[in-house]
Amino acid sequence: MERYRRIFIIVLDSLGVGAMPDSPNFGDVGVNTLEHISQSVDALQIPNLQRLGLANLCPLKQVAPADLPLAYYTKLNERSNGKDTMTGHWEIMGLEVKAPFQTFTETGFPPELIAELEKRTGKTIIGNKSASGTEILEELAEEEIATGHMIVYTSADSVLQICGNEETFGLDELYRCCEIARELTMRDEWKVGRVIARPYVGKKKGEFKRTSNRHDYALKPFDATVLNVLKDNGMDVLSIGKIKDIFDGEGITKAWKSKSSVHGMEQTIDAAKEDFHGLCFVNLVDFDALWGHRRDPDGYARELEKFDVNLGVLLDLLREDDLLILTADHGNDPTYTGTDHTREKVPFLAYSPSLKGSGELPESDTFAVIGATVADNFGVQMPEHAIGESLLDKII
Numbered sequence: 001m002e003r004y005r006r007i008f009i010i011v012l013d014s015l016g017v018g019a020m021p022d023s024p025n026f027g028d029v030g031v032n033t034l035e036h037i038s039q040s041v042d043a044l045q046i047p048n049l050q051r052l053g054l055a056n057l058c059p060l061k062q063v064a065p066a067d068l069p070l071a072y073y074t075k076l077n078e079r080s081n082g083k084d085t086m087t088g089h090w091e092i093m094g095l096e097v098k099a100p101f102q103t104f105t106e107t108g109f110p111p112e113l114i115a116e117l118e119k120r121t122g123k124t125i126i127g128n129k130s131a132s133g134t135e136i137l138e139e140l141a142e143e144e145i146a147t148g149h150m151i152v153y154t155s156a157d158s159v160l161q162i163c164g165n166e167e168t169f170g171l172d173e174l175y176r177c178c179e180i181a182r183e184l185t186m187r188d189e190w191k192v193g194r195v196i197a198r199p200y201v202g203k204k205k206g207e208f209k210r211t212s213n214r215h216d217y218a219l220k221p222f223d224a225t226v227l228n229v230l231k232d233n234g235m236d237v238l239s240i241g242k243i244k245d246i247f248d249g250e251g252i253t254k255a256w257k258s259k260s261s262v263h264g265m266e267q268t269i270d271a272a273k274e275d276f277h278g279l280c281f282v283n284l285v286d287f288d289a290l291w292g293h294r295r296d297p298d299g300y301a302r303e304l305e306k307f308d309v310n311l312g313v314l315l316d317l318l319r320e321d322d323l324l325i326l327t328a329d330h331g332n333d334p335t336y337t338g339t340d341h342t343r344e345k346v347p348f349l350a351y352s353p354s355l356k357g358s359g360e361l362p363e364s365d366t367f368a369v370i371g372a373t374v375a376d377n378f379g380v381q382m383p384e385h386a387i388g389e390s391l392l393d394k395i396i
Contacts, residue, residue: 016331
């Protein structure tokens with residue numbers, strides 16, 4: 001018999017809590033996203049995260065550990081070979097990714113891929129480098145509007161991104177070009193996790209603004225995940241933020257796109273007011289996209305504070321038969337060199353109003369304990385090749 005009728009998993013995208021033993025193999029030495037944010041800012045007001053036990057995971061300058069935390073807490077190590085969004089989320093739901101997705105951060109995309117994309121789309125490509133979305137628009141959007149050329153760029157993630165002005169390039173044309181790019185990047189030597197359409201508006205520098213008509217063309221997971229078995233067994237699987245894109249819609253029954261991480265929490269609060277049976281899976285991307293990659297610890301800290309306010313609202317709405325799990329998908333230490341993700345352990349905080357206990361759990365060797373716990377709760381069989389052991393009997 002299931003213990004929880006509804007489970008909420010909220011991924012604070014990139015909130016790592018310390019280096020893994022193999023982090024130096026990924027170029028990440030001494031990284032700790034949460035701790036270094038705390039060390040870098042004067043103030044950090046996160047009372048709800050504090051009482052759940054977040055500050056019990058690593059020392060925070062402004063936030064004392066909770067003497068009696070409300071939640072069970074531990075750190076999760078990543079078993080998969082990678083430190084990107086898709087790898088982390090897929091592992092949360094039971095898949096071990098043994099071959100990392102291709103990234104082109106340092107070099108841009110190969111000339112052969114660019115030539116083929118130009119031929120197939122009929123566009124001249126400009127950009128072809130790693131850049132932030134706002135920077136690439138300031139640099140090249142006026143040229144794209146004037147010439148009809150197409151901005152292609154990448155980032156520290158395994159992505160190929162294409163910009164298009166909604167008025168001059170057109171959404172339909174942007175999506176067409178992205179579909180061609182997705183087809184080309186299915187080849188092993190060019191295979192990226194996602195192709196992303198990045199539409200924008202504006203006519204000159206200082207006015208360019210990306211719109212909510214973004215569309216992600218992701219790889220499908222290479223095997224069934226816990227999301228699939230939940231849906232196949234009649235459960236609701238609600239997606240908030242980019243979860244649907246990360247899993248290419250697999251195992252999702254209903255989805256909402258978010259305009260920001262604050263909006264994503266507002267959507268989660270709305271979902272908590274509704275009666276559903278199953279999982280609400282949430283990704284809050286601004287921690288990563290706006291602050292981690294841009295190496296802005298103060299912005300990251302302020303985002304955590306905004307999250308904490310809405311977390312308090314959500315906690316008040318939770319029912320006795322609800323379970324809330326807070327976690328992350330990788331690190332992105334905003335005090336580290338470069339702009340890349342950082343290979344880190346991630347937090348695991350599990351809370352329900354019906355808990356009789358709380359406190360520290362043993363550290364886990366995989367993110368997949370989360371998906372296994374969800375499957376165990378709802379009495380569904382894990383996919384054949386899924387990894388992870390349930391923590392349900394420890395969350396009491």
